[in-house]
Every structure is written in structure tokens, then in C-alpha cells.
Amino acid sequence: MKRFLTLVFFAALGLSSCKTTNLFVDKEAGNAVADLDSIFLPEGNYEYHIRKDDKITVSIWGEDDLSVGSTYGIYNSNEVYGKWLMVDALGNIEIPKIGSVKVENMTTGQLKQALEIRFGEWIKNPVVDIKILNREITVLGEVRDPQVINVDKERNTLLEMITRCKGLENYANAKNIKVMRQVGEDVFVANIDLTENGDYLRKNINLYPGDVVVVPSKKNKEFDRRVSIIIPFATAITAAAILFGAL
Structure with missing residues (x-):
């Protein structure tokens, strides 16, 4: 016995x-929330800039032959059907009847304006619409439904993305939520403490396509x-x- x-x-x-080590809790964040937000908002404005490997649709009203993934046609072509233009390693896309166009670092508004001028050479008052299909925010860790979220809006908040993941798990460490943002070769990381009272607007930080949110687990x-x-x-x-x- x-x-x-x-x-x-x-x-x-x-x-x-x-013993296990939760790296996302133990590792200190290198940037304050305000610093992270100022990366994309030096003047209070933000617009997504086209990147390499982006998937882009180009729609010209009444010109289905020239459109790729048109939002105006009967059949709303999208990423599911594989109808898009991929931004290549040089930052270019190939547009029917126009050819290669440098689009990297352009906003959708700038590309739309440029294409309206180009198509305007043989189409009267062309109506052009640009969509980027793979604008995504990734949420990992202690949420009920971790996922890569496709976003259409320019601004999306942290709490909004957590809600779309069906909320925090019981073991979520809401005191040490990490937000990672890559700009060029640099990765900026800020720590968000949702348990602290007050200043909720600052903590509900704006998230942008490409951001990664990691919700670590509690040590217990x-x-x-x-x-x-x-x-x-x-x-x-x-x-x-x-x-x-x-x-």
C-alpha cells in the first residue's frame, strides 16, 4: 500500500x-501604444498602400472584357473564383489593353485615378473600381475562434477584431495582449492592457491590414x-x- x-x-x-514559458507574456513589448499608432498616422490619416503579392480586382463599368473580377457584372467575381491580378515581385500588375502598371505603394484611390486617365483615352468618362482582396488582420492565441480576418474598412479596432473572433477565452491574459505591426523590414510591438481601468479609447487601438494580434494565456x-x-x-x-x- x-x-x-x-x-x-x-x-x-x-x-x-x-515548466512551460509563455513567450508572449515574458517578452517585453518595445513600443508604447501611442508610438505604434503614430507609425501609420503621422498626420492623423491612414490609407492602405498596395504591397507585393496583393490580389487586386479592377472593375470598369460596362466594360466586362477589360475588367478583372468586376464588381459591376452579373457574376460578382472574387477571390473564391480566382479572378484577380497579383502584384508581382517588381510591384507591377498586368492590366488588359494597358499592360504592365507599377502599383506598389499606391493607394486604391491613386490607382483608380491613374486608370481612369488611361482608360479615358478610348472610353468616355470611365467608372473604375479597385478592390484589394487580401487585406487581412490576424488574431492568434486565447480567443474562441482564432482566425485571419479579411477587412474592407481602413480602420478596425482591437475590440472589434476580438469580437469577430467570438471573444476571449477564460484563460486569456488580457493584461498582456500584443499587437505586432510590420513596416518594411521592421516589426513594432506594443502591449495592450485591457484590465486597466480608464483610457479605453487609447487601449482600443486602431488595427490595420497586416497587423497581428496575439492574446497570450495566463500562467495558471x-x-x-x-x-x-x-x-x-x-x-x-x-x-x-x-x-x-x-x-
Whole structure:
């Protein structure tokens, strides 16, 4: 009997001594929330700029032959049907009847204006619409439905994206939510504490396409998980010890 109980003790001790490190909690963020927001908002304005590998649709009203993924046609072509123009490694797209056009770092408004001028050479008052199909914000970690979220708006808030992921899990560490933003070769990281009272507008930071949100877990998650393993394991061995002793 004592031998079995000793086995239970050391088994429980071994399981409880395992240690995991939550890198997203332990690692300090290098930027304040205000600094992160100022990266894209030096003058209070933000517009998405086209990047390499973006998927773009070009729609010209009444000109289905010239459109790629037209939003004006009977059949609303989109990414599901594979009708888009891919921005290549040089930052260009190939547009029917126009040819190669440099689009990298242009806003959708700038590209629309440029194409209206080009198509206006043989189409009277062309109506052009530009859409970028892969403008995405990624939410990872302790949310109920982690996902890559396709966004159409220029501005999307942190709480809005968490809501679209069906909210935080029970073990979410809302004190150390990380927002990562890449600009060129640099990655900026800010820590958001949603548990702190006050200043909710500052904490509900604006998110933009390409941002990554990581919701880490609380440190007691691993402890609770190990306890849930230890208790049934210990109960089973204790029951076996009692049965063995009775025999």
C-alpha cells in the first residue's frame, strides 16, 4: 500500500514540476501604444498602400472584357473564383489593353485615378473600381475562434477584431495582449492592457491590414491543465492500491 502511495506522490511531483514559458507574456513589448499608432498616422490619416503579392480586382463599368473580377457584372467575381491580378515581385500588375502598371505603394484611390486617365483615352468618362482582396488582420492565441480576418474598412479596432473572433477565452491574459505591426523590414510591438481601468479609447487601438494580434494565456493555465491530469491519475492509482490491499 505504501509503495503505491509513494508512486502516486512522485508521479504527481514529476508532473507538477514541468515548466512551460509563455513567450508572449515574458517578452517585453518595445513600443508604447501611442508610438505604434503614430507609425501609420503621422498626420492623423491612414490609407492602405498596395504591397507585393496583393490580389487586386479592377472593375470598369460596362466594360466586362477589360475588367478583372468586376464588381459591376452579373457574376460578382472574387477571390473564391480566382479572378484577380497579383502584384508581382517588381510591384507591377498586368492590366488588359494597358499592360504592365507599377502599383506598389499606391493607394486604391491613386490607382483608380491613374486608370481612369488611361482608360479615358478610348472610353468616355470611365467608372473604375479597385478592390484589394487580401487585406487581412490576424488574431492568434486565447480567443474562441482564432482566425485571419479579411477587412474592407481602413480602420478596425482591437475590440472589434476580438469580437469577430467570438471573444476571449477564460484563460486569456488580457493584461498582456500584443499587437505586432510590420513596416518594411521592421516589426513594432506594443502591449495592450485591457484590465486597466480608464483610457479605453487609447487601449482600443486602431488595427490595420497586416497587423497581428496575439492574446497570450495566463500562467495558471498550464498548472490547471496539469492538475486536471494529476487528479484522475492519482485517483486511479489510489483505487488500484486499495483494491490490491484488499486482495
